[in-house]
Amino acid sequence: MAAHEELPAGAGQEAIDELGSIRQSIDNIDAALIHLLAERFKFTQQVGRLKATHGLPPADPERELLQIQRLRGLAEEARLDPAFAEKFLNFIIAEVIHHHEKIAGTESANGSAPRAAGARTDVARPVVGTSPDSSATTSPATS
């Protein structure tokens, strides 16, 4: 509900105020996520240039396997769905690899083949735990 909209019948002012306050915190967290992602992409761009300069492949499946294992563990500790954590990381990494390919000039004419999260086209890539294509899993909510 946007600020200019009328209050739904039945919701008291206290509830509306609480909702507004919680949403402020959500907005702060969303802003932090954007800033963190921007910082992460700055570093991965550095990696992309380094890899292109030295002829290293854009993707490193072994590294990804370690990252996924680590993040799944962290997610469990934080009571976040590990399948969601894996899917989220794979989503980011797919974009990073696309950037790496662009830097190296190795992307195909219509861009990279769509990389299903957790799937490589050129290398057998380990997939840990639940499939990151979590249409089969429950919500990305906490577990």
Ligand SMILES: O=C(O)C(=O)C[C@]1(C(=O)O)C=C[C@@H](O)C=C1
């Ligand atoms: O660490 C690397 O080699 C990267 O290119 C970074 C990164 C990542 O985004 O974390 C991206 C692609 C690789 O497959 C593994 C990890």
